[in-house]
Amino acid sequence: MEAYLQDFLNMLLRWLHVIAAIAWIGESIYFVMLDNSLRPPRAAEDQRKGIFGEMWAVHGGGFYHNQKYATSPDKLPDDLHWSFWKAYTTWLSGFALFITLYLANPEFYLIDPAANWAWAANMTGWQANLVALLFLLGGWVIYNELCKRLSPNMERDGLLSVAVAVMMVLVAYLSTQIFAGRAAFLLTGAVMATAMSANVFFWIIPGQRRMVKAMKAGETPDPLDGKRGKQRSVHNTYFTLPVVLLMLSNHYSFMYSHEHAWLIMTLFIFAGALIRQFFVLMHAGSIKPAYPVAGVVLILLNVWIAAPSGGNAPAAGNDAAAMEAADTGPDLEQVHAIMDARCVQCHAQTPEHPGFTAAPAGVVLESSQQLLSQIAQIKQVVASGYMPLGNMTQMTDEEREAIAAWQAP
Ligand code: HEC
Known part of the structure; x- marks a missing residue:
């Protein structure tokens, strides 16, 4: 239950974080565009008022006329639009997410x-x-x-x-x-x-x-x-x-x-x-x-x-034994045995590992069909050492080599 609630909170924070970030970055990109798009004002009157540049735009069925003052305008209205809450919300929600996850x-x-x-x-x-x-x-x-x-x-x-x-x-x-x-x-x-x-x-x-x-x-x-x-x-x-x-x-x-x-x-x-x-x-x-x-x-x-052959596979290469393993590869039963020993605590429909209430990343490694349909992903995460996470389940180098040599039937 606790892990579930933590997951739920994580999801809500992520939702907020992405929305706030879209709003902030969107506005920030907009203002950089606006500032760089300014052209000298056309109307002589605007020049007299101290307008430094302007931009005309059409959006959402209306026409917009932005003007930037070179120095201070004669009078500042009280309802100035400020941009800061989006930035703060993005950081705060991101930091909260960092706490709940990492x-x-x-x-x-x-x-x-x-x-x-x-x-x-x-x-x-x-x-x-x-x-x-x-x-x-x-x-x-x-x-x-x-x-x-x-x-x-x-x-x-x-x-x-x-x-x-x-x-x-x-x-x-x-x-x-x-x-x-x-x-x-x-x-x-x-x-x-x-x-x-x-x-x-x-x-x-x-x-x-x-x-x-x-x-x-x-x-x-x-x-x-x-x-x-x-x-x-x-x-x-x-x-x-x-x-x-x-x-x-x-x-x-x-x-x-x-x-x-x-x-x-x-x-x-x-x-x-x-x-x-x-x-x-x-x-x-x-x-x-x-x-x-x-x-x-x-x-x-x-x-x-980053290509898999670019040095990220384990040394399943040059010596004769590894070459032979690479030729034949483990059969599906052997792969199941390795997955059961090293992966299924977490990657099950209902994980035994107390930290998870559902299969992490949606990856279930129980049935033969599940293994075969995810063969490329499994080989990649095992070869790179990313899985098992933190090598919690102490996968051995031999097991990694066996997975590296595993071929789809
Ligand atoms: C301690 C729990 C745990 C164990 C043990 C574990 N995993 Fe994972 N696995 C995770 C978590 C958590 C994620 C999600 C990480 C993420 O979002 O990047 C994950 C993600 C994955 C993914 C998806 C990676 C991606 O790029 O999206 C694959 C594939 C995977 N694991 C395979 C395996 C295999 C194969 C093993 C056994 C050799 C294994 N895992 C062992 C917890 C575990």
Whole structure:
């Protein structure tokens, strides 16, 4: 019952999280588009009023005329539209989801018993939780310091971008060395998503509040507040595509259970940023196909790196015995015996494992038909070491080799 309720809560949080994220990212993409689409105002009167740019749009059966003021408008209305709850709701629901799934089950989801670094492989549950939280916090602190130190007056944007890019490569690398692959991808996405929300919370919104306050008091707002808000929202724009991918990566174990998962992750992050750059420039009126082409090249590189033969299968290769096993392969009965011993505690219609009330990921491994219809998936997750989760059921290397050699009849 408890596991069921936890599952239900998880589902509701995920629903909220996705809705909030769609609303936030949608609005954020919209405003970057709007800002980049502004053209000098046509009406002389608008120019006199201090309008810096305008955009005409048709949507939902009506016509819209957006105008941006270069400086402060003569009078600010009280019912200004602010954008922050969507960002906060996305982060809060995401963090709650992270607690109910990862922090509630660190042995399953955070710890990688086969991690390269022994201390990471040997973490206890609460140590892993603490390290995960420090990882998130550390990501924000370092990113924020980079922005403050390298660009105190919002200059040297190029240098700052390079520094943030290098930081993300390091985050991707460290996460995969410390945590289980699935958690590593999620945490790297969460480092970026936390930076995005914290940018809104600590810089963009407070800066805008100061600007509004100054304008209402008839003073000139500090231009640095406006520039900083802009700089941080530009960063957010380049984070969006990679973050969405990393959040979805959960469903694709070929991405994160690979031995070079950090490289796969890094290439995807840069691919997302490059593709975003194309749209940012396009709205400003400049079509630069080189960006999406470069992004697609990185993705194709990943197709090649992540391919099952690209080093992620166990050493069922060169020696004679393994060659022979690969020729004949185990019969279905032997496969059943392995599944019963190592998998069915969790992957049953009604799992015996207390942590599950239904078959995880909907994968049931009881009948012959179920095994045969999921042969490719089973081979992949066993070869990569992703299953059994945390190798809880202590599957042996011989059993993994047998599964690798298993052929569909
Ligand atoms: C301790 C419980 C547990 C054991 C034991 C276990 N699994 Fe899983 N398995 C899970 C969970 C939880 C998921 C869902 C993880 C996710 O969403 O990525 C999962 C997901 C899967 C998936 C779907 C993966 C995907 O990419 O969607 C397959 C296939 C799978 N397991 C096969 C196996 C096989 C084969 C074994 C035995 C060698 C096994 N599992 C042992 C808990 C377990």
